[in-house]
Amino acid sequence: MKPLKVLQLLPALDSGGVERGTLEIARALVAAGHESVVLSKGGRLVAQLQAEGSRHIARDLGRKSPTTFLHYRALRKLFEAERFDIVHARSRLPAWVAWLAWRGMPADARPHFVTTVHGMHSVSRYSAIMCAGERVIAVSDTVRDYLRSHYPPTRWPHLADERITVIPRGIDPAEFPRDYPPSDEWLARFHAEFPQIGQRKVLTLPGRLTRLKGHHDFITLVARLVAEGVDVIGLVVGGEDPKRPGYAKEIRARVQAEGLAGRILFTGHRSDVREIYSVSDCVLSLSSTPESFGRTVLEPLAMGRPVVGYAHGGVAEILAELFPHGAVGKGDVAAATVRAADVIAGRTPVVEHNSRFLLANMQAQTLKLYGSLA
Template identity: 90%
Template sequence: MKPLKVLQLLPALDSGGVERGTLEIARALVAAGHESVVLSKGGRLVEQLQREGSRHIARDLGRKSPATFLQYRALRKLFEGERFDIIHARSRLPAWVAWLAWRGMPAGARPHFVTTVHGMHSVSRYSAIMCAGERVIVVSDTVRDYIRTHYPPGRWPHLTDERITVIPRGIDPAEFPREYQPSDEWVARFRAEFPQIAGRKVLTLPGRLTRLKGHHDFITIVGKLVADGLDVVGLIVGGEDPKRPGYAKEIRERVQAEGLGERIVFTGHRSDVREIYAVSECVLSLSSTPESFGRTVLEPLAMGRPVVGYAHGGVAEILGELFAHGAVAKGDVEAAARRVADVLAARTPVVEHNTRFLLAKMQAATLSLYSRLHSQHRA
């Protein structure tokens, strides 16, 4: 089979799960001898993308303006000139413009059109474009069930089950190795930076300081464990949301008001989360809304670190696969505190080895989908 020429479209290449997934597939395409092209308005990850062998086309399809839709004519010319085999749209507005361009091409000359539903978008005709691909990739069973519920075949006859493919996100075991231990130098620096952790059992809540991440529940859980005589310290690992500074102030004031200033530490944004997971006795996931996947649950579990979390969305899938004992009902802080206490007392089973949520599996499944779709076209 001849090498494929694949175009991925997204708004920008700065940071985030969509961007990470785009680079991971681009890297796999290049490694397999295919031609990888990414279209976005640019960003800090462009240099890495190009260094890893892909080509970048700078075009802003993410600006929410009627004028953005008018770019479909120029995009159609691009498609016709480049003769892509696969077009893979990863975000709603770029998907709309790409679909308008693609729809206007002669059927026999069109590339194949693939979409990925990364999250549970608001239900609308605008969001429905992510279900318009000839193949629709979803990142978890949760997202598959969501689009099946809200875009049923009775109203959306093209969205049949055979068009939907679940390809879970994955991680590289080399990046988050099981039983990883940070260097003595890192441990010394971290303890010097946060002396409150000395001699205490570390509990970690990763995630940006937004209300959805469950920081108030985390404070409640740490307070309960301290009241029960357990010598714990809670790390809130994540930067403040610049759009909502009042929330960060709110949770910091609550920590002080409840006398937990020495028991709950705000680390801010960190680039060494792997090391923080490694020194944590338990990681928590307390989001009030279901997540489409749950990378901050998978990463510590892959390292063998227990996670206690609210069992909904993609988090429930990951916990069910790797550490079912850590799953509790959403909002049940009493149960969460008991499960954390079980972890601290070594009354839990060991974390299962991660054999499902692997980066290599995600890459292979995506490239296989491209190849099967292209082969059908040739047949």
């Protein structure tokens, strides 16, 4: 592949799955000898991006205001001056501005335009911009099927199947290694912080404290196991949503009301989630809406830790590949309770080794797509 010059656009570089994916592709571009440029309003990940060999251009294309669209003229000048081979938009508003800039250029002078659909956006003309790429990357089969269903070629002729490429997100096995043992020092600190765990079996529900993550179902599941005499403790691993503090109070109040304060612990946001997975006997995924991918399911499974989850969206895809026994119907708390009890008792098969959802695969497939266009 000839050396490429690639621009990725997104609102900001603070945290999140889109931001993580942007840095992962930027790193792969640099390692392969290409020129990597990222445009965003900035954020705490800019320093890491630059340290890993990419260039950052500061421009706020994520502010939800009609005036943001006016940036298209300046962006067109940037495209003309920089002569990018690929422009890759990862979010709706930056995609709109980039598309307006790109559309106004002579066809023989344009960069190639790529979009990634990271989630199931509301169906609208606004969201349809993510289907406007010469190639449209879907992060899972679920997202591809969503696009096919809601943006059919009969209404959106440009979105023919050959334009959609499924490139699943992936993890680095070195970051979440199989059968990872936490250090003795970490174990001592963790048990000192949460002495209620003791020798009990550990059930973990990762994810921010938002209603969609299924915390009420988790409380019900733990309560049923305790009532059946299973000596378990539940860990809710995730920070509160600052926009919805009432929900965090609601679930904490329910835990108190049901006498489960010693059985369900709230860890808050953690940077040691890998270690928490390693001491978990079972991880739960109880989201009420389908995930576009399901990273918090893949991470523990890659480490060999069983996951029981509602089989819809990207979670269903990952469970089908790595741990089919953990899949239960959406909202079926009773079935999830039985499967969790099976896991705790050792009545389930081992988790399959992850060979599909790998970071290296995602990087290689994305760079191959860039090369096929350029």
